[in-house]
Amino acid sequence: MRLWSIIFAALVLLLTFPIDQERLLASAASAAAERQAEETAGQNGREPVPEPANIASESAILIDQESGLVLFAKNAFARMYPASITKIVTAIVAIETSELDETVTVSKEARNEDGTRVYLSEGEQKTMEQMLYAMMLNSGNDAATAIAEHIDGSKALFAERMNEFVRDVVGVHDSNFVNPSGLPDENHYTTAYDMAQIARYAMRNETFRTIVSTVRMPWDGLEWKSTLINHNRLLTSYEGATGIKNGYTRAAGNTLASSATRGDKSLIGVVLKAPSSNQAYKDMTALFDYGFAAFQSNTLFAKGETYTEEEGDTTREWVAQQPIRVLARSGDQPHMSVDSQGQVMVENDFGPQKVGQLEPVKTQVHAMRSEEAAAMPETEKEAATSSPYAIWMPAAGIVVAAAAVWAAAKRRKRNRDTSDF
Template sequence: MSVNSEAAILIDARSGDVLYKKNEEKEMAPASITKIATGIIALESGRADDQVVVSRNARQTDGTRIFLAEGEQKPLEDLVYGLLMNSGNDAAVAIAEHIDGSVTAFSQRMNRFAQSVGANHTNFTNPSGLYEKEHVTTAADMAKIAAYAMKNEKFREIVRTRIKPWEGKEWKSELVNHNKMLVSYQGANGIKNGFTSQSGFTLVTSAERNGTELIVVLLKATSSNQIYKDAIKLLDYGFSHYKTVPVLKAGAKISEGEGSYYASETVYASIPKDDMFKVRIVPQNGLIVETTSGLTREYPSVLTKEQHLEAGAPAPNEQTDAVDTASKYSLPEFFMLFFWWLMIVFMSWMMILLLKKERV
């Protein structure tokens, strides 16, 4: 199987498993798929009802706009809709200035975010994706950023929205999602497309069917028509050949030899549709999944080694009735209990006095 876009990757959204790749580590210009990072950072760093004041700088931003007016105030969440659906560069700058005071400072935040999700070959210099020589990413990095963003329910809601009314100071119309996959592909649920003359056509798109969610990243296609053909081809391939399975639940214990480990999170794997699987531990405290057709997948950072416990001490996820009082109660609860104890002592003392009086 081949695609015409210069770089491409297909991953399983839950496991991160790579199902197809082409030039996936090549550094290239991303165009407006940059806004995926801007959008998720905005949702995590600000409050939905924050009032964003549009600056002259944001108003005069080049490229695709949602026609924000200088001095206009809009809730942050509305600007994220305009950013991700209608690809508003003016919304991107307004968001950046609201959160960090300047495009430069926000770009630094974007790069810290990229590093935090493992996008180590990405360098953002602006929040919109307008072409700049040093503004680069890779297909593999954008897949990681997209997979992280799609774990946020508000982000998912925004990128799957097709049409939304827009009431602006200078523009009263509708936001229309530019991602054509939402209307042309069964199960499509996001996320963002882009274009500049230097980057060509770019696309990050996702779809979910029968419990399997896939993400495709495509960089530098020669036409809009071609990039959507590539996306459909890769998604069809993924859904036809693979399924997502939970291989270990969060908190589950697994032992190998003398060592025991706990899953720090639910572990998923993407395996061939007709395969069964088994799991075992690798020496580096990782998990390995082997399927009946010979496919091997490794997950090096999902297990926590069981600590040596003193006799009688509870293992993780095991309940015990022996709970230390200091950790069981908060400070207000402790004072409340102390007050009730004093009241009981006082009432007992009064009862004793009354009984003595009656005897006299």
């Protein structure tokens, strides 16, 4: 019986061996986490929220406003006519290149512009801010032309500025604008993806956000005294809607770029060539409902958090100047990586996409050292501790040693017993 007691003690000693205890604890924690995940899934019993299946618009997209990550897309890279959502570009360019209190004088060409107007008079003067409200709320083409001429002297020159802006500042490359209002032209086009990224850029600007979220404001013009009412119906019909702009021409059909925020989730959607105005809003509502129901916000990096990467003898370190957050399907962890330039990438169903940028802190090249001399013992140590023999060989040795001690003690006792007689 003593032998079995010794063997039992040896096994207890084995299980309390420090390295193996860590492994056992890690294994137990992992198993517990898996059981908890299974129990949670069983308790929730929720099926993944399906993507919208009946988007009638020819092109549509939904993105995470904070990161720009694409969450839904239908023909998102097809070139389409934008109609009056063109004015998103005109507005953000004007805000960034002029002062709101500048005086804008209406030309004859602006006075006689085609399409929707706020009935500006030739020679009438308004501030840039007033013109922006007239253009974005009431979709005044006359105001758009007056803005363009004020900044660059002509619509054509201003269109060149628009194209440079979306290419060089926003970073999209599949749009071309030939006028500031969106009037039809075969060379005036965009994509749902481009327009969503342009809208996302514009919504970072406080003045732009204030204008496009305004439902109504009084208008006191020389020819027209009225109340400007925002044509974007979602502002009064959808909870959390914050902007942005709708449009229509016969060639473009109905277009809509919109934004909405609920809690820690902000979305931007674009639909192009919807068969009707009602369908454009129905499609946008479906996109927003899907985004808010199916996704959750995840913090990839807190402000000030660092990221370190070692490659050979070089250690690189970056820091997040601002929090980097991204929407991912509820219950999923974002597939994140950081490239050699500090770009934070996330991959989802629509491929790898940049969602943030880390700033470099330092790059350190280590002094040459005897890698082979330092690495080989460590490698052997890792191999030894990872082998199953590393666990059981010590135990076997302990058991054998214990048995030998027990046998020797037995012999000594027998010898003592014999000598006593």
